[in-house]
Amino acid sequence: MTVLLMNPFDLVISDKEQVDFDEIFMSGANRQQLLQLIKEHFYEAALREYGLTINNKLLLYGESGCGKTLTAKAMAKALGKALLVLNLSNIISARIGETSQHLKQVFDKASRERAVLFLDEFDQIGKARTSNDREVGEIRRLTNTLIQLIDYYPGNSLLIAATNHKAMIDHALLRRFQITISYDRPTNAELDHYYEQIIRGFPATLRSVNRVYGISYAEARDCVLTQVKNNLIRQLEKENKNAI
Numbered sequence: 001m002t003v004l005l006m007n008p009f010d011l012v013i014s015d016k017e018q019v020d021f022d023e024i025f026m027s028g029a030n031r032q033q034l035l036q037l038i039k040e041h042f043y044e045a046a047l048r049e050y051g052l053t054i055n056n057k058l059l060l061y062g063e064s065g066c067g068k069t070l071t072a073k074a075m076a077k078a079l080g081k082a083l084l085v086l087n088l089s090n091i092i093s094a095r096i097g098e099t100s101q102h103l104k105q106v107f108d109k110a111s112r113e114r115a116v117l118f119l120d121e122f123d124q125i126g127k128a129r130t131s132n133d134r135e136v137g138e139i140r141r142l143t144n145t146l147i148q149l150i151d152y153y154p155g156n157s158l159l160i161a162a163t164n165h166k167a168m169i170d171h172a173l174l175r176r177f178q179i180t181i182s183y184d185r186p187t188n189a190e191l192d193h194y195y196e197q198i199i200r201g202f203p204a205t206l207r208s209v210n211r212v213y214g215i216s217y218a219e220a221r222d223c224v225l226t227q228v229k230n231n232l233i234r235q236l237e238k239e240n241k242n243a244i
Contacts, residue, residue, distance in 0.1 A: 018073060018076070018077045019070050019073040019074045019077060020074060020077065021034070021035075021038070021074040021075070021077070021078045023074070024067055024070050024071060024074050025067065025186065025190065025193070025194050025197075025217055026067055026071070026183070027184075027190075030181050030182075030183070033179060033181055034071065034075065034181070037055055037058065037075075037179065038075070038078050038079060040054040040055060041054055041056075041079050041158070042079075044155075044156070053155060054155055055178040055179055056153065056154075056155050056156075056157060056158050056159060056178075057150060057153065057158075057159045057176055057177045057178050057179070058075075058158065058159065058160045058161070058177060058178075058179045058180075058181070059122070059160075059161050059162075059163070059166075059174070059177040059179070059180045059181070060072075060160065060161070060162045060163075060181050060183060061162070061163045061164070061165075061166040061180070061181075061182055061183065062164070062182050062183030062184055063164060063183065063184070063185060063216055064164055064216065064218070065215075065216030065217060065218030065219055066183035066184065066185060066186070066216045066217060066218075067183055067217060068162040068183055069118075069120065069162065071160075072085070072116065072118040072160045072162070075116060075158065075160065076115075076116040076158075079116065079158065081113075081114060081115050081116045081157075081158065082113055082115040082116070083115065083116045083118060084106070084109065084110050084113075084115050084116065084117050084118065085118045085120060086106050086117070086118070086119055086120070087120045087121055088119055088120065088121050088122055088124040088125060089120075089121045089124045091103065091124070099142050100141065100142050100145040103142070103145060103146060103149060104145070104149060107149045107153065110153075110157055110159075111153065111154050111157055113157075114154075114156045114157050115157055115158075116157070116158045116159075116160060117153075117157065117158070117159050117160070118160045118161075118162070119159070119160070119161040119162070120162050121162070121163065121164075122161040122162060122163040122169060122173075123163040123164065123165040123166070123168045123169055125139065125142065125143055125146065125169070125170070125173075143170055143172070143173065146173065147172055147173060147176065150173070150176040151176065161177065185214065185215065185216055186216070186217060186220075188213045191211065191213055191215075191217075191220055192211065194217060194220055194221075195209070195211050195220065195224055198221060198224050198225070199224060199228065202228055205231070205235060206228050206231045206232055206235070207228075208231060209223075209224050209227040209228065209231075210227065211224075
């Protein structure tokens with residue numbers, strides 16, 4: 001389901017692409033941090049009785065295709081919350097002067113619904129701030145607005161930001177996130193495990209694939225499924241030829 005919050009800004013409410021946390025491939029260290037965060041929200045009331053606040057601002061950074069978006073979907077499902085996805089590149093490419101107001105509307109909606117708000121391409125603000133055009137001043141005001149919105153984001157909601165270029169993000173913004181997790185390319189062993197999980201659902205005749213390493217999970221999935229489809233097509237062509 002997609003809701004058009006305001007034109008030209010699309011706020012996607014993801015309820016059809018839910019992902020189970022256990023289905024995501026990631027390092028053990030990353031999994032442990034995320035499980036801790038889930039447990040904090042689950043035991044929120046008990047923690048608050050001791051004056052302990054729960055973490056609710058999470059920054060995911062690293063290469064594309066390594067699981068940042070899947071993590072946001074899985075966290076929302078694990079917490080039983082709606083997932084609101086906003087791509088910041090849509091905001092930066094539109095009329096800059098209106099973006100602070102639109103951002104506030106998005107944060108207000110997420111707060112009201114106690115949702116998981118996922119800000120994708122978070123580095124877009126950083127990129128814009130390094131430009132030399134006349135809109136630099138407005139971008140700085142936008143950054144200040146975003147800092148304030150993050151500071152006052154309620155504890156019963158979860159804010160997740162994702163970026164491929166952490167170094168481009170303003171340090172004042174980075175400091176707002178209590179948890180920062182790096183998503184690196186998987187190791188050969190991790191990819192082998194991933195390949196096994198993918199091909200295990202296919203007949204033995206289709207499982208002969210060349211394994212490529214040094215790539216992301218998304219690239220690995222595309223690579224292996226392309227080969228599986230090729231194996232199936234060859235098998236079907238051979239069967240048709242024999243039938244003739």
